[in-house]
Amino acid sequence: MNKYEMIAQDLEKMIMDGVYQEDELLPSENELVTRYKVSRSTVRQALKTLEENGWIQRKHGLGSIVIARDRLNFPITGLTSYKELQHYLGFDSLTEVVTFEKRIVDSSLAELTHFPQGVPVLHILRRRKIDGEFIVLDRDYLLYAYAEGLSKSQAADSIYDYLENERHLEIAYAQKEITIDFINEHDRQWLELATGDRHIVSVKSHVFLSDNTLFQYTESRHQVDKFSFTELARRQKR
Structure with a gap:
């Protein structure tokens, strides 16, 4: 660094x-x-x-x-962990880990994550409760070579805390895509949605180490009416 x-x-x-x-x-x-x-x-x-x-x-x-x-709300720019954001913005939150499993990347998962077929990954699904409701669903795929040793309790606390402070990885940057998607069956199963809800905010990220190694794919799905996503845009004179 x-x-x-x-x-x-x-x-x-x-x-x-x-x-x-x-x-x-x-x-x-x-x-x-x-x-x-x-x-x-x-x-x-x-x-x-x-x-x-x-x-x-x-x-x-x-x-x-x-x-x-x-004015920060949930910033688009930067690469801040959920725990760091929670601490900074000062809201109460509970994280429940609902899936914690080792998987082998198949063709469909390779297309989604950009990981090579056949490599092992750690698949983690977490839901976040804010103000008494589960309104965020985070799905992570991490290369097992980097995530091996991560415990379920550490995943409930902070994955990045483990990776940076125990594995000493240098997490550098992410490529993000933000879309408004239709609610799917997993959203219905794990989030507390209203009967009439049809859409959800999806934030997909491919995350890289300082040596440009792709080591994580994550998708965070948020209730549309609960969050404001912000970016500090600056004019570049040309």
Whole structure:
């Protein structure tokens, strides 16, 4: 991991932990240079990363301001785990693991996940309860070579916590697709939907390590009327 990425992650964690509150200024570039013992260009790259991921707004002559929580909602950009998002946004949630099994990738699963046929994966299906209702359904396929050793209780807590802190993997980026889908039989089985509900928000992600290895395919399905998905868009002059 590059130095600027480590700094960005450290500052992001402090924002999530409330060390820096919404609408509050982060330390100046000079203070960050001194604190992390790095160059100014490294600090600027870290702040650029935070800005691109929707955590701060940099204003010339003023500094880096933490963006208000209520403007984040469920961000599209960035790669934040559900547990981290829950902690940052401050909502109560319960996770139930309903499927936890080893599978071999067949032709249909290979088409969906982009994993080669014949490789083993860990298949995990979790549903999330928020405000007393199960309204999120997460399905994950992880290459078994990386997920071996993950327990069901760890999957209920945080898969990324295990992968990063115990397996020491560097999770780098994801390719995401967001669509409005018709509700399927699994949605009906595991989510608490109203009788008249017909649609659901689907967020599909192919997730890569820092060496560009695809190691995870995930689909999160959310009740349409419960979430707002946001992205901080910036104008690029051409």
